[in-house]
Amino acid sequence: MTKSFSLCIALVLTATTVNAxxxxxxxxxxxxxxxxxxxxxxxxxxxxxxxxxxxxxxxxxxxxxxxxxxxxxxxxxxxxxxxxxxxxxxxxxxxxxxxxxxxxxxxxxxxxxxxxxxxxxxxxxxxxxxxxxxxxxxxxxxxxxxxxxxxxxxxxPQKSSENTSGEWHTVIAEPNLVVRSKPAVTGEKLGNVPHGGKIKVIEKTDKTDSIGGRDGVWVKIEWQDTTGYAFDAFLESMDSQDSAGAK
Incomplete structure (x- = not known):
């Protein structure tokens, strides 16, 4: 009886170790x-x-x-x-x-x-x-x-449906936002806007996409001397005061 009881205890301890x-x-x-x-x-x-x-x-x-x-x-x-x-x-x-x-x-x-x-x-x-x-x-x-x-x-914000044309935006992508020649990830890379950089949205396209777990649309943008397209889910609208200072 003692041996049987000891065996039961050993089996329980073994099961606990295996399940952990x-x-x-x-x-x-x-x-x-x-x-x-x-x-x-x-x-x-x-x-x-x-x-x-x-x-x-x-x-x-x-x-x-x-x-x-x-x-x-x-x-x-x-x-x-x-x-x-x-x-x-x-x-x-x-x-x-x-x-x-x-x-x-x-x-x-x-x-x-x-x-x-x-x-x-x-x-x-x-x-x-x-x-x-x-x-x-x-x-x-x-x-x-x-x-x-x-x-x-x-x-x-995961979705940037409020991004409208003529507004300045801050790049929130890490480490940078790619500017492309057309509104798609297959577009030629025209440049990289660093995190915190400021760009101007010219117009919104009808091209929706999902990149990096974010849903959004492609927008036409101006950055320095470059005009191209960027994914707006990685942009954050600036208030009017910041917009005035970005020009």
């Missing part, structure tokens, strides 16, 4: 146990990271002297998804504070030592419908570098 998700990095392993808690080398982090309904691993990003792991906490009532970066190195492990828009539609991209996280804006269930609609049509951008997450101050 393990993330292997160059500097040790992270795991998610059956209580939705994130562990490093089998021990909980300080402060603790524990999921509401579950934890998900969205990606592992090798950096020069460390590995960064993007973790998503799923299932909150007011906020369906929250994010953490956990960085592992020879010095140990550390996690960022929670961040994100509460949306679970997450895109992450690594460029050198920087990981950029992009997601739609999100408002909680108790916000006015007008605010929810405004947030749903926006994008939030977070950048992770050197163990720190920074957020873009302005929300970037």
């Amino acid at each position: 998700e393990t993330i292997t990095t160059r500097f040790g392993s992270l795991s998610i146990n059956d209580e939705n808690m994130l562990l490093f080398q089998g021990k909980s982090l300080t402060p603790t990271i524990q999921g509401n309904n579950s934890l998900s691993v969205l990606g592992t990003y090798p950096l020069k002297n460390s590995d960064a792991v993007l973790i998503q906490d799923n299932g909150g009532t007011a906020c369906p998804a929250q994010l953490y970066f956990v960085e592992l190195s020879k010095k140990g492990v550390k996690a960022t504070s929670v961040f994100g828009s509460c949306s679970d539609l997450v895109e992450a991209k690594q460029t050198g030592e920087v990981v950029t996280v992009t997601m739609p804006g999100f408002m909680g269930p108790f916000e006015p419908e007008s605010e929810k609609e405004k947030a749903a049509n926006s994008t939030e951008i977070y950048r992770y570098t050197a163990g720190i997450v920074t957020e873009e101050k302005a929300k970037v």
